[in-house]
Amino acid sequence: MTTFVDRVELHVAAGNGGHGCASVHREKFKPLGGPDGGNGGEGGSVILTVDSQITTLLEYHHSPKRKATNGKPGAGGNRTGADGQDLVLAVPDGTVVLDKKGNVLADLVGHGTSFVAAAGGRGGLGNAALASARRKAPGFALLGEPGEARDIVMELKSVADVALVGYPSAGKSSLISVLSAAKPKIADYPFTTLIPNLGVVTAGSTVYTIADVPGLIPGASQGKGLGLEFLRHVERCEVLVHVLDCATLEPGRDPLTDLETIEEELAQYGGLEERPRLVALNKVDVPDGQDIADLTRASLEERGYRVFEVSALAHKGLRELSFALAQIVAEARAAKPVEESTRIVLRPKAVDDAGFTITEEDGAYRIRGVKPERWVRQTDFSNDEAVGYLADRLARLGVEQELWKVGAHEGDTVVIGAEDDAVVFDWEPTMASGAEMLGRRGEDHRFETQRPAVDRRRERQRGRDAAEEEFRAFEALSSGRQAIEGDDEDY
Known part of the structure; x- marks a missing residue:
């Protein structure tokens, strides 16, 4: 049964924003009291937060799909x-968030550090919020925005100061068990360590964490054995300790060969060249172990390594190794700049940023930009007045002028949005804009089919004839009432 997971793929989906409400206030003797449609609620976001009590990504391995709740729609009465x-x-602390292409989105280090993995959709405005001096009673409301949905990859990189690296059964787990209070699995066969073990070591006034990385073998950086799965756990360490087995019985192996092999794998993995190294010649308490350590110590020191002869079983040389590691960790911490508790990041808008771009693609003009794409998502295209409002917003943003500049003509195809979620329409540059063009609620005269002038004259004449006929009928009815009232008075 899996108990430790340090890499998962997660699908996160934020909640959708609630739709705005189009409503008119009504009460006795006030049938049209003005717009009172409320705004829609904001959709919930998916937020990743570091918790120091969590040590594995196992929970997300079993449940890889997570979704926040949607916002509720607005209601009448300005609700x-x-x-x-x-x-x-x-x-866990040390989680790296990546997209499907491998780009780093966030590096979460430190308790309480958070990252918005998927932002909730905005709630749509109700018609009360859309009312203005020119548009006193909007017959439409804005739709809520869909919440963001994405696939992310989370990788756990252990946050430790010291990493113990070496061949399987070199004694890394034994060392961490005697240097700290950690109780890893220890046995006399390879690959007993299937997960990185962490321990806390106190040396004088310095407290640091130490991790043993599961056994590396030749070819680990290309995926052999367990090395590739856990090499990422040494990336955050300040110092590497080569644990070399001085009592191995395998043919073709000796401390110097083991060191060269592990260094080659670390070099192929990359990013660890500048980390300081120490060498721990382990198992010097067994027969011939001390002799091998004596033979190899001089060669290691000639290569620039600081060498310690240790024995986890006999507790030999552990104090010297512990204090040497504490000194390196303390120096590394002192060299790091002090980060302020609160950092404010300013990203000013470029002076030539119009808020959108227009590109010509296969005979069509594609408009991309945060505002135009958001406005399209918020528009109810079954309502002509809402479509007219979208046209007004695009005109105020300068889209029509920019289309003229890039050479667009009447009737050309214009696309707003990405390929998988775009709105296509034919451009009509002579189309008027403004709230004065609005007719009945939910309608916009700009989207009616233009009729010939003779048809419009005939319709106006029919309207005048109907009004005259209604007026004559009203006069006849009035004269009849007067005659009846006169007879009653004579009676």
Whole structure:
């Protein structure tokens, strides 16, 4: 049964924003009291937060799909819909968040560090919020935005100061068990360590963490054995300790050969060239172990390594190794710049940023930009007035002028949005804009089919004839009432 997972693929989906409400206030003797449609609620976001009590990504291995709740729609009486609940996912310290292409989205280090993996959709505005001096009673509301959905990859990189590396059965687990209070699995066969073990070591006034990385073998950086799965756990360490077995009985192996093999794998993995190295010649308490250590110590020191002869079983040389590691860790910590508790990141808008771009693709003009694409998602295209409002917003943003500049003509195809979620329409540059063009609620005269002038004259004449006929009928009815009232008075 799997008990430790340090890499998972997760599908996260934020909640959708609630739709705005189109409503008109009504009460006795006030049938049209003005717009009172409320706004939709905000969709919940998916947030990753570091929890120091979590040590594995196992929970997300079993449940790889997570979704926040949707915002509620607005209602009449200026009632705003309820916001969706944020979904907070606890992750271990040292979690790296990547997209499907391998690009790093966030590096979560430190308790409480958080990252919004999927942002909730905005709630749509109700018609009360859309009312203005020119548009007094909007017959439409904005739709809520869909929540963001994405596939992410989470990788766990252990946050430790010291990493013990070496061949399987070199004694790494034994060392960490005597240097700290950790109790890893220890046995006399290879690959007993299937997960990185962490321990806390106190040496004088310095407290640091130490991790033993599962056994590396030749070809680990290309996926052999367990090395590739756990090499990422040494990336954050300040110092590497080569644990060399001085009592191995395998043919073709000796401390110097083991060191060269492990260094080659670390070099192929990359990114660890500048880390300081120490060498621990382990198992010097067994027969011939001390002799091998004496033979190899001089060669290691000639290569620039600081060498310690240790024995986890006999507790030999452990104090010297522990204090040497503490000194390196303390120096590394002192060299790091002190980070402020609160950092404010300013990203000013470029002076030439129009908020959108227009490119010509296969005879069509594609418009991309945060605002235009969001406005399209918020528009109810079954409502002509809402479509007219979208046209007004695009005109105020300068889209029509830019289309003229890039050479667009009347009737050309214009696309707003990405290929998988775009709106296509034919451009009509002479189309008027403004709230004065609005007719009945939910309609916009700009989207009616233009009729010939003679048809419009005939319709106006029919309207005048109907009004005259109604007026004559009203006069006849009035004269009849007067005659009846006169007879009653004579009676």
